[in-house]
Each structure stands twice: as C-alpha cells, then as structure tokens.
Amino acid sequence: MRSVEIAVVGAGPAGLSAALSAAGQGASVAIVERDEHLGGQLIKQTHKFFGSSRQEAGTRGMVIAGRLSEAVRGNAGIDVRLGSTVLGYYSDRVLYLEEPDRLSKLKAERTIFATGAAERMLTFGNNDRPGVYGAGAVQTLMNVHGVRPGRRVLMVGAGNIGLIVSYQLMQAGEEVAAIVEAAPRIGGYLVHAAKVRRAGVPIRTGYTVKEAVGEESVEGAVIWRLDEKWRPVPGTEERIDCDVICLATGLSPLTELMWQAGCRMAFVPELGGHVPWHDDDLRTSVEDIYVAGDASGVEEASAAMVGGRIAGLAAARSLGHSEGVEERLAEARRELAALRAGPTGEKIRRGLERLQQGGEGR
Amino acid sequence: MRIVEHPILDFKRGRLVRFTFEGRELEGFEGEPIAAALHAAGVRVLRRSAKLHRPRGFFCAIGNCSSCLMVVDGVPNVRVCVEKLRPGIRVERQEGHGELK
Amino acid sequence: MSAEKERRPSDSLLRTGLPAAEDLAVVRPSDERLARGALAVLECFQRIPCDPCASSCRRGAIAPFADINDLPSMLEADKCNGCALCVARCPGLAIFVIDLNHSPEEALIKLAYEFLPLPEKDQVVAALDREGREVGRARVIRVQRPRDKAETPVVWISVPKDLAWTVRNIRVEGNHGAQ
Numbered sequence: 001m002r003s004v005e006i007a008v009v010g011a012g013p014a015g016l017s018a019a020l021s022a023a024g025q026g027a028s029v030a031i032v033e034r035d036e037h038l039g040g041q042l043i044k045q046t047h048k049f050f051g052s053s054r055q056e057a058g059t060r061g062m063v064i065a066g067r068l069s070e071a072v073r074g075n076a077g078i079d080v081r082l083g084s085t086v087l088g089y090y091s092d093r094v095l096y097l098e099e100p101d102r103l104s105k106l107k108a109e110r111t112i113f114a115t116g117a118a119e120r121m122l123t124f125g126n127n128d129r130p131g132v133y134g135a136g137a138v139q140t141l142m143n144v145h146g147v148r149p150g151r152r153v154l155m156v157g158a159g160n161i162g163l164i165v166s167y168q169l170m171q172a173g174e175e176v177a178a179i180v181e182a183a184p185r186i187g188g189y190l191v192h193a194a195k196v197r198r199a200g201v202p203i204r205t206g207y208t209v210k211e212a213v214g215e216e217s218v219e220g221a222v223i224w225r226l227d228e229k230w231r232p233v234p235g236t237e238e239r240i241d242c243d244v245i246c247l248a249t250g251l252s253p254l255t256e257l258m259w260q261a262g263c264r265m266a267f268v269p270e271l272g273g274h275v276p277w278h279d280d281d282l283r284t285s286v287e288d289i290y291v292a293g294d295a296s297g298v299e300e301a302s303a304a305m306v307g308g309r310i311a312g313l314a315a316a317r318s319l320g321h322s323e324g325v326e327e328r329l330a331e332a333r334r335e336l337a338a339l340r341a342g343p344t345g346e347k348i349r350r351g352l353e354r355l356q357q358g359g360e361g362r
Numbered sequence: 363m364r365i366v367e368h369p370i371l372d373f374k375r376g377r378l379v380r381f382t383f384e385g386r387e388l389e390g391f392e393g394e395p396i397a398a399a400l401h402a403a404g405v406r407v408l409r410r411s412a413k414l415h416r417p418r419g420f421f422c423a424i425g426n427c428s429s430c431l432m433v434v435d436g437v438p439n440v441r442v443c444v445e446k447l448r449p450g451i452r453v454e455r456q457e458g459h460g461e462l463k
Numbered sequence: 464m465s466a467e468k469e470r471r472p473s474d475s476l477l478r479t480g481l482p483a484a485e486d487l488a489v490v491r492p493s494d495e496r497l498a499r500g501a502l503a504v505l506e507c508f509q510r511i512p513c514d515p516c517a518s519s520c521r522r523g524a525i526a527p528f529a530d531i532n533d534l535p536s537m538l539e540a541d542k543c544n545g546c547a548l549c550v551a552r553c554p555g556l557a558i559f560v561i562d563l564n565h566s567p568e569e570a571l572i573k574l575a576y577e578f579l580p581l582p583e584k585d586q587v588v589a590a591l592d593r594e595g596r597e598v599g600r601a602r603v604i605r606v607q608r609p610r611d612k613a614e615t616p617v618v619w620i621s622v623p624k625d626l627a628w629t630v631r632n633i634r635v636e637g638n639h640g641a642q
Contacts, residue, residue: 048554050513058515130419137423145398146373148363191555193480200595342532
C-alpha cells in the first residue's frame, strides 16, 4: 500500500493551497482529485478577485488557478492523482481510491478534506425541466467548454454567484432577462450589481420563481412577488420569456466523507448547512483529519485559499515539520481575520461562533 | 451555439469528431463532455425519469446530481456531463433506470 | 476613518443595485476639483475586503487602507491625474475617470469595458446610464487594449458635459454585451 504524510482530497483553491503550504514545510503530500484537472471551480472564474495582493486581488480566478496548478506541478514533494475519487476513509488512516483503471488504498498520516460544495436546488413547479441549470454548471458550459447555455436567461439569486454569472453570460453573448432575488436586498457585492445594472439587466428583489413553462424544455418562467414574511402574493405573477432558468440559490458543503469518517458534524446555516466541527487549525474532531475551503463553511475563494494554507501548515506541524511554521500560521490567521472583518464577513463570523457552540441539533 | 469569440477567454478545443445521438450523426470536439457537444447541437432533453417519464437534462456539470444519465455505447447511467466525447460513440436517451445487458 | 465605517449603502441601492443621490453625493468630487481636470471617481459604496485601487495608484492619490474592508478615499485628489490605472485594476469595475476640461462642450470619461466587439477610435456609440438606458451618443477617443486578454480594456469616450455624471457604459453596434 502506498503511504504519504498528508493526503489532500480535492484540488480546488483550498486543496491546492493546503498542498503547497504542507509541502513547503517539508511534508510529503498527495492530492487526490476526482476531476481531470487541477484548480477545481476556479478555472471557470473569469472575474477578478477581491482581497489584497497577498490573495492576488485584481487577478482573474482562472489565472490564479493556473498559477497554483503550476506551483503544485512543479513541486517534487506533491504527488498529483487526477481522475481519482475517494470512496471512503477508514480508522487505520487509509483512504480508498477509485482511480481511472483500478481501486487502490492510500495510507495518510493526516488527511485534509477540501471537497468543496454543491449547488442547491430551489423548489418550484417544473424545476426538473431541461433548461433549469445550476449557475456553476452554466459557468462550466460557457467558460470551460465554450458552449452557450441558451439565448435568454432568467437568473435566480442576487448573491455574488448570481451577479457574477449574469455578467459572464452577457460576455458570452447571452441576453439576461432579469435577476430575481427572494430576499428584500441584494446579497452579493454592490459593485457586481452595478456592472449588470448598467448593462441593462433589472434586479427584482423580493421576487421568486413560481414555475417553469414549457413541455419538453424551458420556454419561459413565471415569477411572483414575496411579502415581508416571504409568502408569495397571488396576483403578482409575471411571465418572463427565457430558455434558461439559472439557479444561483446557494451552496451546500460536500461533507459525505467527513460524515463517514466519523467527524462530529454541526448544522450551521451561516456556513451553508452541515459542516464538520473544527478548531482554528481547521482540525476536525477526528484528530488526523483537517478540513478546508467550502467544505468547512461556504465562503469566498480568497478565504478558501488562506484557509487551505492554514490547514496545510497545521497538518505539517502536527507531524513535526515545524520550522518557521508559527510565523506563517500567525500571518495566515491575520489575513483570514482581515478578510472577514468587514460587514460582508459578518455572517461567517456569526457562523463560526455558532460552530464553536456546536451548531443546531446534533 | 458555440462561443466563437470571447472578450476574456480563448477556448482550446480538441479535433472535430463525429458521434451518433439517437441514430442521428452529430459533431463535437474530442475530449469535451458529451453533454457539451449535445448542448451545442441544441439537444437539451437527455433522459426521461423512471416513474413519470418527465424530461430531464443537464444540471450540475460536475457529475454530482444524476440528472444527465444517458446510455453510451449500450452502457446505461453514464454521467454525460463529465464523460468525454470520443469519436464514433453511440449516445442514446435513457428511459428510466436503464438496463445492463 | 470612523466616519467612513459609519457610511452605509442606501436602502434603495441595496434593493435595486442603483446608487441613490445620497450614495453618489459622497463620492462626487468637489466642483472646484472637477473644474481643474481629470480625476478618478470611485463609485464604491460598500465595505468589502478589497484594496487594489489603493495599491495600483502610483501617485499616492488613493489613501492606503488601514483595514482591507475600508472604503477607498481620494484623500489627495490633487495628486490624481486621471491616468486610469485603477480603472483597469478595480475588480468591481467601479472606477471612472472624468475630465471636464476635455473640450469646451464635452467631457471625457474613461471606463472599463469587457465586452466584444471593442469599439474603434472615432466610432460613435450609444452612451448608457447606470441602468443601461441610452441617454445620448458618445465618441470614442481612444481604446486602451491590454496585451494580455486577462487584463481589462479601458475605453475613452467624449460626451456632452451635462452627461458626465450620467454616462457609465456604452453599447457598440453588434455588441452582444449590453442590451
């Protein structure tokens, strides 16, 4: 059986950052990624990132993905396993892998789960009609594969993803009919909202989708207004012509492997749902397991990269690779605290506090 | 509906290859997901659900949601959003759960 | 800085994405400064973790951030010469250079533009307001095309002076970006 000091599951922004910081301390690292490429969902992010220069602010996500991937590939201490899905984690610290041509085992002294998040569905009539697509899927289709998702899109959700993907749809030649948002206020950054507004896209806060129209695939949508208690108001229905209804209604952490590994889980709505309890080192209740990125709580990619660095450094330190690690950890913690310090970080701060209290329920 | 020119991106595409969908010959780029090639050709209904036979299509693009299961070269339940297009493959809409022959 | 921390986006901005008069009043340079020539107008109304405007400014016009969540401020408006480095660098595309001294009747606006096709010099294009409505015509003075596609083009347009505070986008014929 192969063995490694630190296994990183997932090669998105958090996983790549974790692998680089752990290998930088001298640990032997393996990255296991089910997809065929490094970079995760960063490769389709054509917008420029926020944050400070330390988190490559002002640089497009796809460019950051390229830089991180290149650094990982150039690092002799990191073994990259693409097209490999982790099927389970067992108590003797063994990961079971489905590789392209075989099943295998990998023994890892420490495992960092950076498994990301999945898009949430929204309940409305005919929400299974072809043409109702996740916003991330639309981004993949147009920004990675160069295929237009349709002709005219109704975007559902005015968080950062809904706003950014609307702008990217227009860059791909698509018309965006409107952005509807159930909440009374725009959730994403207002600068993103301003970009789509000045390109002519209305943002309808306090509206949601009642149903998709079309027998075989989407030919339109009916939207309606929500009152202050989020109840739909009959009589406010409007028909929107569109062939795509794009859902940007939030993400849920992908935590199946951590449930299976026996990590103590907590339900924290501010972090996106069930997440493993973890400490400041991103260590879970199972002492050999760390978590990073959206799997630890849904947040911006800039924060995921810093979180990945922390998990990688802490995991390496726990194996005795401690040279200079305290300063690096302290610096990363300062950066993360700064990213979360403003009003847009308030939800995450509240979520992390709730996590320490054990979350809701179990 | 391919994007020909993009303000930020340049698309690196594989060579143009032929495959069949429901017996019809279509073209796509080798190595792209089968779902991308179908979508570019205007195909949006990828399968029908098991009980109510409702049309289903592409949804998550990362192999997570099972909305895009199709029959490829006779093998059912292939996630075409992550399965790569190869020359000459036979792609069919899946009805229900699919059958292993 | 405490006053900056108090500053919040207006309720209508949060509901619609359109800055209200009260939001714009805060970022609008003084008439006296505008009369003296080109400078950057920072249409950034919300405290988010972001600082490339300050770090990209080579003249020290945009104050360095104590907290990365600070709102940008043009503390040294006299140092700004409207070079537009920050326009291309701002991840939110929220900075516009305004020059009221471009000509007796016209103002110059430099704006970030990430759609195809890019306009050509001397082309006349539709001038759009913050809601994407056509409010007049603009003439393209210059197009700064970056060598790297990952960077942001900056388009210089001239508009009638009374539209300097209204025009924030353009629509180019055959453009599929704006509607």
